Amino acid sequence: MPTILSLPISLSEPLPSEFSSDDVRYSERFVEYCLKTFSKQNDIIFDPFAGFGTTLLIAEKMKRTSFGVEIDKQRVDYITSKLNTKESIIHGDITNLSSIAMKNFDLLLTSPPYMNSFEQESPFDNFQSKSNYSEYLNKLEMIFQELEPFMNKGGNCLVEVANLYAEGKLTTLAWDIAGRLRKFMDLQREFIICWEGEELKENRGIYGYGYDHSYLLVFHKREESNSKKNSL
Numbered sequence: 067m068p069t070i071l072s073l074p075i076s077l078s079e080p081l082p083s084e085f086s087s088d089d090v091r092y093s094e095r096f097v098e099y100c101l102k103t104f105s106k107q108n109d110i111i112f113d114p115f116a117g118f119g120t121t122l123l124i125a126e127k128m129k130r131t132s133f134g135v136e137i138d139k140q141r142v143d144y145i146t147s148k149l150n151t152k153e154s155i156i157h158g159d160i161t162n163l164s165s166i167a168m169k170n171f172d173l174l175l176t177s178p179p180y181m182n183s184f185e186q187e188s189p190f191d192n193f194q195s196k197s198n199y200s201e202y203l204n205k206l207e208m209i210f211q212e213l214e215p216f217m218n219k220g221g222n223c224l225v226e227v228a229n230l231y232a233e234g235k236l237t238t239l240a241w242d243i244a245g246r247l248r249k250f251m252d253l254q255r256e257f258i259i260c261w262e263g264e265e266l267k268e269n270r271g272i273y274g275y276g277y278d279h280s281y282l283l284v285f286h287k288r289e290e291s292n293s294k295k296n297s298l
């Protein structure tokens with residue numbers, strides 16, 4: 067299996083004008099690759115940071131059952147307008163899992179909100195509260211640790227993430243997240259995704275975070291780990 071993938075960064079449809087051009091979605095071709103490689107028809111796919119719903123929309127097209135959580139109401143409304151199965155998107159805060167009607171899933175596919183190590187606002191509540199990089203990593207670890215029991219036996223967790231280069235500083239985000247999540251899931255492999263396309267912003271690389279590539283981290287559920295049998 068090739069571990070260096072070249073994929074176009076382009077998306078089939080622009081976002082409506084009410085959204086900012088800085089709003090980030092991942093590529094549809096990337097989601098198609100992940101679902102084709104790591105899931106089969108009728109598998110349940112989950113995205114805890116649904117964003118504009120790329121995971122859910124492609125999953126629906128590829129006949130997978132899917133659901134996702136997104137904190138931003140405007141994005142939730144956008145996803146609802148695009149999905150046939152409207153109830154697949156849950157408006158909620160994934161840091162407060164007990165408030166969400168969580169179900170079991172076979173594959174988690176997501177790209178979390180990113181944070182540079184020098185930033186001071188939490189990306190988990192739309193930058194409203196103060197935070198720091200270490201708190202951010204702790205919270206991300208907690209979110210995935212709480213979600214892991216909902217992953218069915220044999221399930222995978224796929225995280226798309228880049229290291230970040232901004233203001234002359236490198237944040238090893240991809241490697242730090244790999245280190246946190248492998249505490250309770252098996253990190254099986256990493257893929258390097260080389261993004262093809264026009265440079266988005268001067269000095270920010272094709273991917274927009276100082277690089278032309280990102281990583282697909284593949285975690286596998288541990289054999290000895292327990293699964294939740296039923297939905298909450």
Ligand SMILES: C[S@@+](CC[C@H](N)C(=O)[O-])C[C@H]1O[C@@H](n2cnc3c(N)ncnc32)[C@H](O)[C@@H]1O
Nearest residue numbers: 091092115117118119120136137159160179190
């Ligand atoms: C990198 S974006 C995901 C983009 C998505 N993959 C797409 O293609 O549209 C991360 C998303 O996580 C959402 N988010 C941040 N904190 C959250 C939270 N506490 N609960 C649920 N969603 C959250 C953000 O609003 C953002 O839309």
